[in-house]
Structure formats: structure tokens, C-alpha cells
Amino acid sequence: MAFLCKAVEVIDAIARTGNLMVGVPDYDTYVRHHEAQHPGEPVMSLAEFHRNRLEHRYGGGPNRIARCC
Incomplete structure (x- = not known):
């Protein structure tokens, strides 16, 4: 059970990191x-x-200055 809880924490941390990398706070x-x-x-x-x-x-x-880049 502890392994499963730790795995969920790791997956959650990876998801948060991925979201921040692409600009999703x-x-x-x-x-x-x-x-x-x-x-x-x-x-x-x-x-x-x-x-x-x-x-x-x-x-x-x-x-705001509208621009494409």
C-alpha cells in the first residue's frame, strides 16, 4: 500500500512539473x-x-501590444 501511495505522489509531481513546463499553473x-x-x-x-x-x-x-510572437 505504501508503494502505491508513493507512486501516486511521484506521478502527481511529474504531472505538476509537466504542466508548469508548458505554462499551466x-x-x-x-x-x-x-x-x-x-x-x-x-x-x-x-x-x-x-x-x-x-x-x-x-x-x-x-x-497590450497584439503580436503573434
Whole structure:
């Protein structure tokens, strides 16, 4: 049973690493960090989190320059 639990942890870590490598942030990690480092402050919803990460990665707002690369 311990082997199975460890295997699941390893697979989960590989999946998180792969997602981060292609630019998919981890919402659960964000929530844990935010609650530990910023207690009492509101946590973004999953939709807000993804919108925030997309804007951070690709830019956003009125000063955004649209380009293909």
C-alpha cells in the first residue's frame, strides 16, 4: 500500500512539473501558498486565477501590444 501511495505522489509531481513546463499553473499550490503567506486576504477563484495567469503570461489591459510572437 505504501508503494502505491508513493507512486501516486511521484506521478502527481511529474504531472505538476509537466504542466508548469508548458505554462499551466497549479491552482492548488497557489491556494496553499496564499493561505500560508497572506492569511485573511481573499483567494482568487479558479477562473480568476487562470485569467490572471494568462494576462501575466501574455499581457493584457489597454497597453497590450497584439503580436503573434
